[in-house]
Amino acid sequence: MTTTDHPPTAPTATHPAPTNPAATHPAPTHKPTTTPPPTTTTPPPDPHPQKLPLAGLLALATAVFITSLTETLPAGLLPAMSADLGVSESATGQTVTIYAAGTALTAIPLTAATAGWRRKRLLLVAMAGFAAANTVTAVSGDYTLTMAARFIAGVAAGLAWALLAGYARRMAPVHLQGKAIAIAMAGIPVALSLGVPAGTYLGKLLSWQVAFLMMTGLTVGLLAWIAALVPDYPGRPRGATPPMLRTLRVPGVTPVLFVTLVFVLAHTVLYTYIATYLDGLGMGGSTDLVLLVFGAASLLSIWIVGTLIHRRLRALTLAAVLLVGVAAAVLATLSDSPALVYAAVTLWGLGWGGAPTLLQTAAGDAGGDAADAAQAMLVTLWNVAMAAGGVIGGVLLGLAGTSSFPWTILLLLVPVLLVVVISRTHGFPARRTATDQ
Secondary structure, three states: OOOOOOOOOOOOOOOOOOOOOOOOOOOOOOOOOOOOOOOOOOOOOOOOOOOOOHHHHHHHHHHHHHHHHHHHHHHHHHHHHHHHHHHHHHHHHHHHHHHHHHHHHHHHHHHHHHHOOOOOHHHHHHHHHHHHHHHHHHHHOOOOHHHHHHHHHHHHHHHHHHHHHHHHHHHOHHHHHHHHHHHHHHHHHHHHHHHHHHHHHEEEOOOOHHHHHHEEEHHHHHHHHHHHHHOOOOOOOOOOOHHHHHHHHHOOHHHHHHHHHHHHHHHHHHHHHHHHHHHHHHHHHHHHHHHHHHHHHHHHHHHHHHHHHHHHHHHHHHHHHHHHHHHHHHHHHOEEEEEEHHHHHHHHHHOOOOOHHHHHHHHHHHHHHHHHHHHHHHHHHHHHHHHHHHHHHHHHHHHHEEEEEEHHOOOOHHHHHHHHHOOOOOOOOOOOOOOOO
């Protein structure tokens, strides 16, 4: 809204101005004191005038942790779950697949349908979906009901994932948006490196049902946290969200989505079968320690990415792809040495840990006004890649054994590296500007 400055109104005839102020108001017998006007010198502006709202961002990180752990927790609880549900471990493993399917199938249409919702309301609904789904999973003794609950959890994940990166960006000033997303995405490696082993241990110590109920309790606490400390933002007006096909024509969006699909696929082929791969190397008893090393390196990667992403998005993305590629090359040629396996896993974590932050930031930057649509497509392709990675990894395991996994990663990373290199103007630009949103 603009304001119009009006000139001061001249005295009217009703209140004539005195012609002789001295006669009307006798001169004072003492010299009046005058107060000098305050100094108006303005200090130089602070280039970083705002701070990150850590309480709100940590709530988003906890939401990311819950979504990631809910998806992967069954992997550590398969024997007990399959026994109680009366199905094979292979069938129980499909509880992970159907979660990814729920996300992939619904992320785009639900994101479009809820584009006008207030952001906090949408986040609360999504997390309430996790609380309900994990509770049903914990108390269900029926395989069909469990699969339905897992599908609902995947739907909730689609809503949450399409929302979280943009939410974190809106909570931070422009120069700290990358760091804000990095804080929110820290929930992923924490879930994979600490949450899954802890949930597996809790499931063995008590029961797998208790592990899922603990997830419900954590989610209920998070709902209160979000309601109290996470700021709210409006959704988009009706009709403001561009169609998905139009979003694909925005320069830079398609390269980012391609890199997301293939990079996640390459990672998932090995990560899904990491225990089997290590067992083939004679390191099956060290799976927990290997995952811990991977998680620690991932956390370090997130810190580095969060510090530099505003100025070095392209360089960091190239480094991420190259680090994972070097790790795969070491595993493909030098895996007979446990020390080199740990070194390769460290490089893998350093390359992969910051990838979610890099890819979601790139999608948001490239999408511009269509950022929400770009994020929804990224979430869909991410889960498609995860599901496909499990399938392709299983086929490779049966046809060529675990030794084929690192070579497959190297093969997939070639087009990923090529697309990042050629997307210098849009997608993964050499320099981000202060107006990147």
